[in-house]
Amino acid sequence: MVATDKGKYYITTPIYYPSSNLHVGHTYCTVMADAMARFKRLSGYDVMFLTGADEHGRKIQEIAEAEGVTPQQYVDKIVRGIKDLWATMEISYDDFIRTTEDRHKRRVREVFKRIYEKGDIYKGEYEGWYCKPCESFWTDVQLSDGKCPDCGRPVERESESAYFFRLSDYGDRLLTLFTEHPEFLEPETRRNEMIGFINQGLEDLCISRSSFDWGVKVPIDEDQVIYVWLDALANYITALGYPEVDGTPDEAELYRKYWPADVHLVGKEIVRFHAIIWPAMLMSMGEPLPKKVLGHGWLLLDGGKMSKSKGTVVDPVKLIERYGVDALKYFLLREYTFGQDGPFTNEALLNRINADLANDLGNLLSRTTGMCGKFQSGKIAKPASDAETADTPDAELKRVAVGAAGKVEAFMEEFYFSRALEEIWSLIGRSNKYIDETAPWVLAGDTSKRQRLNEILYNLAEVLRIVSILIRPFIHYSSTEIRKQLGLGDDEARWADATVFGKEDAYTVEKGVALFPRLDIGAELEALSRINPSDGERAD
Ligand code: MSP
Numbered sequence: 262m263v264a265t266d267k268g269k270y271y272i273t274t275p276i277y278y279p280s281s282n283l284h285v286g287h288t289y290c291t292v293m294a295d296a297m298a299r300f301k302r303l304s305g306y307d308v309m310f311l312t313g314a315d316e317h318g319r320k321i322q323e324i325a326e327a328e329g330v331t332p333q334q335y336v337d338k339i340v341r342g343i344k345d346l347w348a349t350m351e352i353s354y355d356d357f358i359r360t361t362e363d364r365h366k367r368r369v370r371e372v373f374k375r376i377y378e379k380g381d382i383y384k385g386e387y388e389g390w391y392c393k394p395c396e397s398f399w400t401d402v403q404l405s406d407g408k409c410p411d412c413g414r415p416v417e418r419e420s421e422s423a424y425f426f427r428l429s430d431y432g433d434r435l436l437t438l439f440t441e442h443p444e445f446l447e448p449e450t451r452r453n454e455m456i457g458f459i460n461q462g463l464e465d466l467c468i469s470r471s472s473f474d475w476g477v478k479v480p481i482d483e484d485q486v487i488y489v490w491l492d493a494l495a496n497y498i499t500a501l502g503y504p505e506v507d508g509t510p511d512e513a514e515l516y517r518k519y520w521p522a523d524v525h526l527v528g529k530e531i532v533r534f535h536a537i538i539w540p541a542m543l544m545s546m547g548e549p550l551p552k553k554v555l556g557h558g559w560l561l562l563d564g565g566k567m568s569k570s571k572g573t574v575v576d577p578v579k580l581i582e583r584y585g586v587d588a589l590k591y592f593l594l595r596e597y598t599f600g601q602d603g604p605f606t607n608e609a610l611l612n613r614i615n616a617d618l619a620n621d622l623g624n625l626l627s628r629t630t631g632m633c634g635k636f637q638s639g640k641i642a643k644p645a646s647d648a649e650t651a652d653t654p655d656a657e658l659k660r661v662a663v664g665a666a667g668k669v670e671a672f673m674e675e676f677y678f679s680r681a682l683e684e685i686w687s688l689i690g691r692s693n694k695y696i697d698e699t700a701p702w703v704l705a706g707d708t709s710k711r712q713r714l715n716e717i718l719y720n721l722a723e724v725l726r727i728v729s730i731l732i733r734p735f736i737h738y739s740s741t742e743i744r745k746q747l748g749l750g751d752d753e754a755r756w757a758d759a760t761v762f763g764k765e766d767a768y769t770v771e772k773g774v775a776l777f778p779r780l781d782i783g784a785e786l787e788a789l790s791r792i793n794p795s796d797g798e799r800a801d
Contacts, residue, residue, distance in 0.1 A: 270306040271519040272298055275527050276313035276358065276496050279339035280324055283346060284574035285589075285605065286560045286567040292593050293557065293678060294526050295352045300673050300734035302353075304756040309519045311500050312347070313358035314340045318396050318489035322475035332475045336361060346578065350586050351737055358500040360477075360492055367506045368499035369492050370480040372546065373468075375504060376426065377481060381545045384482075387423040387467040390416040396489050398467060411530050412568070424469040424479060426491070431541040432463045438540060444553060446536045448600040451529060451556040455536050466538060494539045497522055497551070504546075522551040529600075530566075532556040555676060558602040560593075567605070575605055579792045583785075587736035588614045588777065594678040594735055607789040611782050618777040621689045622739070625728070626776055628696055629721040630746050633770035636705045636714060641768040644716040654698045658720060659762045661691045662727050666759040669731055678735070685731045692724045722747055722768045730759040739776050746773045 274294045277287055291312060298310035316336040325335035340359060347354065358365055376382050389398040392409035399409065399416060409416050438445055439456055446452045469485040470476065476486030498504070503516035527535050535554045543550050559566045567574045580589050592613045597603040633639050665688045672681035699717045704710040725743055733740040733754055741751050748769040758764055 267301075267305040268307065269309065269519055269523075270298075270301040271309045271311070271522045271524075272301075273310075273497055273522055273525050274312040275531060276315040276360065276493055277343060278318075278321070279314045279316055279336045279343060280320055282339065282342050283577070284567050285577045285580065285593075286574070288346070288350065288577045288589070289560055289593050289597070290526055290528060290557060291347065291352055292350070292590050293599075293676070295350075295354075296590070296594055296678060296734045297524075297526075297673065297676070298353055299737065300756075303730070303733060303754065304670070308355070309501075309515070310354045311356050311358065311497065312352070312354045313356075313496055313500070314343060314360065315489065315493040315496070316340070316359055316361045317476040317486070317492055319470070319473045319475065320393060320396060322473050325475075333361065349578070349581060350590070356500050358496045360496060364502075365496060365499045366477045368502075368504055369477045369487060369495045371504040371506050372495045372499075372542070373487055373491070374480050376542065376545045379545050379547075381427045381430070382424050382468070383427070385423065385425050385465075386420065387425070388418070388420040389467070391419040392416045400464060402461065412566075419472075421471050423467045423471065424482070424485065425465040426468045426538075426541070426545075428466040428538065428541055429463045431537075431544060432459050434544060435459055435463075435537060435540060438550070445540075445550070446532070446554050446556075448556065450600075451532045451536070455533065458533065459537065463537070490534050490538065491542065494534060494542065497525065497539075498548070521549040522553075524553045524555055525551050526555050526557065529556040529558055556600065558597065558600055560597065560605045561602050562605055564604070576792075580610070583788075583792075584610075584614055584780075585738070585777075587739045588618060591618060591682070591736050595682045596679070598679055599676045607786055608782075611780055611785050611789075614777060615780055615782065617686060618739075619775075619779045621686060621693065622728070622732075623776040623778075625689055625692050625696075625721075626725060626743055626746065627772065628693075629718070629725055630770050630772035632701050632705075633718050633722065633768070634772050636701065637718060639768075639770040641715060641718050641722055641770060643763060643766050644712070644719055654695050655716075655720060658691060658695045658724065661688050662724050663760050663762050665727065665731055666756065673734075682735060685728065688724065688731070689728060692721060692728075695724075696721065719768070722770060723762055723765065726765065727759045727762075730754050730756060742773065742776060746771055 272294055274291050277283060294310060298308050302308045321336060322332050325332040328335060344357065389400060390404055391398050392412065392414060394414060395409055395411050403410055404416065408414060436456065436459055439452055443452060446455060468488040468491045469479050470488060471485045474486055476489060477492050479485040479487055498516060498520060501516035501519055502513040505512045525535050532554060540550050562573045562575065577589060592610050595613060596609055633641055665684055668684045669681045672684065701714055701717050704714040725747055726749060729740045729743040744751050748771065
């Protein structure tokens with residue numbers, strides 16, 4: 262049993278559009294959320310990690326029609342692929358919500374009803390600029406050079422009779438939220454954007470459509486379907502059984518346990534929906550607001566956002582097949598600075614794999630297990646005495662090793678995945694240096710130095726045990742493999758044990774597979790340019 266004494270932690274990803282298969286940009290957000298969920302579980306939190314699929318809307322309906330299948334058949338196929346991808350990547354979600362599920366649809370209607378009964382919904386005529394790929398309506402002032410401000414594509418003038426949410430009534434309350442709880446929306450640049458947006462004056466939001474029918478029916482008017490964003494945002498509570506529609510006593514038990522969400526992790530272009538529309542919906546229903554909305558940046562290809570509809574995407578499955586899940590996860594978490602955009606390039610991926618994973622981590626494991634096997638038949642005992650003085654390599658190694666977890670925790674609190682990993686890699690670097698400084702292979706030739714040799718190998722095994730815990734939230738397979746080679750139980754990894762040096766009384770080490778074989782970068786670049794064109798070429 263994992264102790265869950267730290268309380269609850271509810272983290273969500275956006276629910277993805279199953280308009281076509283996901284690309285590596287989507288996996289970025291899910292990998293970050295997964296790392297955070299795993300980190301929190303390992304540190305003793307009772308975690309709820311939610312992801313899912315956002316399956317309604319005109320665009321999906323049109324794609325399905327073009328393919329000659331029903332929208333449901335279409336989304337079923339794509340969602341199967343999304344779930345397979347998450348299974349391959351060992352994404353540890355606790356629930357996967359689909360907006361076409363009955364449990365969701367019934368509750369979205371209830372959300373609509375509650376906001377309507379509050380007097381916040383009225384019927385009117387909508388006219389605006391509509392961006393079909395983004396499913397967004399824009400006003401004149403919001404357009405950029407007459408095009409969609411999010412994706413830069415052309416917009417169409419649309420008019421229809423529809424229901425409206427009185428979003429304009431919530432501007433002051435939202436501004437108060439951002440001022441009194443700046444932590445609600447980060448990074449700060451996104452907060453300032455939202456404040457600017459509200460200060461321009463919020464307009465009421467059109468929340469129904471009648472020009473297509475692939476959606477959740479408006480409960481008070483069966484000719485209309487609920488706007489896809491209102492439908493989608495509600496997933497964060499419908500998955501927890503709220504609002505109640507079944508009437509069973511435990512229906513909203515998860516809601517009572519996990520709501521409000523601790524963090525909604527979202528891409529920067531959908532911050533607006535999560536930081537303005539979603540809190541206003543919750544305010545109208547009289548429900549607590551999420552504690553934090555966190556906007557991350559984009560992985561760029563050819564200088565622009567990867568885009569399924571433009572065909573400029575990188576397929577994560579191809580990368581995983583070639584380099585493994587941990588290589589991709591590590592790259593995504595280490596290479597990009599949270600909140601900022603960054604280019605995706607094959608060179609950067611391959612260099613990270615070779616330098617950080619094969620050289621630094623892989624070598625530390627293979628050198629240590631190799632020496633344990635060669636010099637001591639894999640048997641390492643805890644040294645009887647601990648006689649080192651403050652400035653020996655042993656003392657420094659131990660200091661760095663036991664200090665790493667605290668630093669990683671501090672960076673994780675700020676969602677600085679990259680800095681957290683850097684911290685772990687400085688311990689790995691220090692340990693490789695320790696091997697060079699202590700040169701165990703020299704001691705191995707001298708029988709009078711057996712005790713010292715054992716001590717060095719024990720220290721290295723302890724460091725690797727600590728590393729296996731520290732990397733566990735990020736690269737789970739590697740953690741398991743290291744523990745296996747050290748003869749440690751996989752389920753016994755506890756975050757708190759990463760701060761203890763000298764925990765194990767003995768090790769039975771067995772050298773196993775190389776974690777990350779070294780790659781021939783030139784050959785791989787060539788192979789990747791055929792598989793996943795990234796630099797300059799389009800992926801069709
Ligand atoms: N369905 C909505 C979300 C509804 S949440 C209530 C949606 N779906 S999406 O599939 O278009 O995008 C989902 C997420 O993927 C967004 O947060 C978006 O920022 C992210 N990304 C899509 N392309 C990306 C990159 N190239 N890089 C990083 N993240 C990217 O929006």
